Amino acid sequence: MRRAADGADSATAWQAASLLLGYPDEELMGRRALLRRAVQGLAPTVREPLSGFLDHLDAIRLPDLAADYVATFDHRKRCCLYLTYYAYGDTRKRGAALLRFKRAYRAAGLVLDDGELPDHLAVVLEFAATGNRAEGRRLLVEHRAGLELLRLALTEDGSPWAAVLDAVAATLPPLTGRNRDAVARLAAEGPPEEDVGLAPYGAPYGAPEGAGPVPLPDPVRSRP
Structure with missing residues (x-):
């Protein structure tokens, strides 16, 4: 019998996934043995995809690996790691959503570096694993449709990072009818004011009247 991921499994899986979704460097490569030991005791639905990525x-x-990461996440909008982008595009509503992330982090005593967006999936997973598990899980579930769209895009592209998203998805409730509808809608129409995502990604959503784009900084990430 395959057991489901419990709370402890989820925290371990989120911490591992957070590291694996960051920009790859020597520090990450040096942690491979540690990560293998950490995921060894997880439920098969979580352990197997993470072990496959390792x-x-x-x-x-x-x-x-670094070149593949840049090509996947920096050059393909449909593989965006910023969760609010899927629901809000670059509208003012996205700014309000980012504030909700920041407030959740601040309540848990977490302060982000200047210029680091709080909805980056690696940041959210780190918060869920080590900051406030219940609040982190809430944020992930709230953006379940975006997570699923990212997982499907990576799977469609044959990306090795699809396995990491498979593991994250295994820690969350199954998609409901409402979330499935949201995924289908995003896949067909894309985020507001954008034409990105899984093919065909046709006409973008119409933004609310008077809601123009909000310039948002990129996170501070090391690059060689």
Whole structure:
């Protein structure tokens, strides 16, 4: 019998996934053995995809991994790691959603670096694992449709990071009818004022009247 992921499993899986979704560097490669030990006791639905991604890390050179990361997450909007982007695009509503993330972090005593957006999936997973598990889980569930769209985009592209999203999805409730409808709608129409995502991603949502784009900084991430 395959057991489901419990609370402790989820925290461990979120911490591992947070590290694996960050920009790959020597520090990450040096943590592979530690990560393998950490995921070994997780439920199979969580352990197997994470172990598969760690196998990928063992088989690839760091420069190639880094180049693949940039090509996947920096150059493909449909593989965006910023959760609020899927629901709000670059509208003022996205700014309000980002504030909700910041308030949740501040309540838990977490202060982000200047310029680091709070909805980056690696940041949210880190918060859920080490900050406030219940609040972090709430944020992930609230953006379940965006997570699923990202997972599907990575799967469609044959990306090794799809396994990491599979593990994250295994820690969350199954998609409901409402969330399935949201995924289908996003896949067909894309985020507000954007034409990105899974094919075909046709006409974008119409933004609310008077809601123009809000310039948002990119997170501070190391690049060679």
